[in-house]
Amino acid sequence: MQRNRIDLVWSALADPTRRGMLERLAEGETNITTLAAPFAMSQPAVSKHLTVLERAGLIQRTRKGREHHIRVDPRPLAEAGTWIEHYARLWQEQFDAVDAYLKARSGKASNRKAPTRKTSNRKTSTRKRTSSSKRTRERKPR
Amino acid sequence: MQRNRIDLVWSALADPTRRGMLERLAEGETNITTLAAPFAMSQPAVSKHLTVLERAGLIQRTRKGREHHIRVDPRPLAEAGTWIEHYARLWQEQFDAVDAYLKARSGKASNRKAPTRKTSNRKTSTRKRTSSSKRTRERKPR
DNA sequence: CCGTTGCATAACCAATAGGTTATCTATTGT
DNA sequence: ACAATAGATAACCTATTGGTTATGCAACGG
Known part of the structure; x- marks a missing residue:
């Protein structure tokens, strides 16, 4: 539910794999296979990470033959x-x-001692949702 | 699947509601009700956002009677x-x-020269997946 | 003592994220 | 011409996220 660019940037940065890729890209432009090598995951997973980085505007791709060259956009x-x-x-x-x-x-x-919340035994809550409830939600077994 | 603190920080920042709360907190410490007022969502939703911010270390709470006072930790x-x-x-x-x-x-x-890294394919992925597939997955209708 | 307020928690749901395997296309080297 | 390579894409799965309603419960104000 990303609303704007800065949301995309921060959620892109929130993944260590993607940060690892950006760190690697600080050394220079590479193709995707080289960039992916250090990460223990499948090629499609790498492709998805790159899509996330690209949609956040953090990388740019250039096709050179069958290789896609990736560089960072600061x-x-x-x-x-x-x-x-x-x-x-x-x-x-x-x-x-x-x-x-x-x-x-x-x-x-x-x-500063802890307030000592009494161990409330609310686990016995029978979820009693009075009959005046509008949306009678039924439990569905999982 | 958050591994460390900085992941938590960035995913906390990736939500506009939470950023809005942090921006508001730059004006000073408040209680939760005041902080929540501008946001069109239920009180439990606000509570969850605050939990996310707290686990990222971005805010600190202090109980004062029944009010929880929130301040930012920079x-x-x-x-x-x-x-x-x-x-x-x-x-x-x-x-x-x-x-x-x-x-x-x-x-x-x-x-001025550019680095132009040659595509040194260290560890050319040997993920060849010979045509004898192991797990023939069946489509399951949803 | 009792109603109200401030907040947390439980249970639920739909959508998204991050991974997988299988397959497809385009390009390249021989 | 053709096998191998680079990468994208589809279909699937599970865990997480962000929201909801209902309820619990301590503290406050009469």
């Missing part, structure tokens, strides 16, 4: 980096402010 | 930003090199 990453930098600064200010506040008002160390 | 973002910056620089160099190479050879004599 521009979407620059955008993502800009977003991070912008908010990292704001968040850091926020974080520092709270931290300073806490330090200023408390000379004491932590007495 | 440190994981700093890590993510470092990763991006590092590779953005390498990728930009790569991109510029290829660009220069293309310009040089289309225009005039090159004073």
Whole structure:
């Protein structure tokens, strides 16, 4: 359910295989077979990862005969980096402010014990969904 | 199938609702109800998003009575930003090199070389799949 | 004491992600 | 001409994601 480019960029980066590919591409343009070699997965799986990277705009392909040459496009990453930098600064200010506040008002160390939630036995919930329910959902066995 | 922290950070950022929450949190700590107000979704959905952000280390909660106060933790973002910056620089160099190479050879004599890695097929995949197929999978109608 | 509020949790569902095997096409080397 | 190679694609599977409704439950405010 990706709405826009930056969603695609971040979900593309969220996979270690795809990050590995991008890291490898920092050394230079390659064809797909070479790029895929270090990864213990089937060729179609690699192809799917490359499709994800391409749809995020992070790579470009060039066909040379039967080989597809892949190179990285740094521009979407620059955008993502800009977003991070912008908010990292704001968040850091926020974080520092709270931290300073806490330090200023408390000379004491932590007495932060857990709130001790009583082991609620809600497992006995019979899901009793009163008869006035609109959507009577039936349990389906799986 | 998230392996490590940075995967969690990036998949957390890949959702516009969660980014919206983080942006809101740049203005300061709030409770969950206030934070959730702008988003047209149920309260449990908000709760799940917050769980995702928390597991990525991007937020911290503090219980104050029945309210949970949320504040942002900028440190994981700093890590993510470092990763991006590092590779953005390498990728930009790569991109510029290829660009220069293309310009040089289309225009005039090159004073700058591009790496042009030969397709060194290390480990040419021996996934030949001889025609004697093992698992004949049957189509199952859905 | 009792109703309301703030939030979490359980159970469910549809859609997506990431993997597989099998097969297809286009190109290449001989 | 033809076998091998590079890669995409189709069909399938399972686990995860992002949403829902119903319910549990502690804390608050009379």
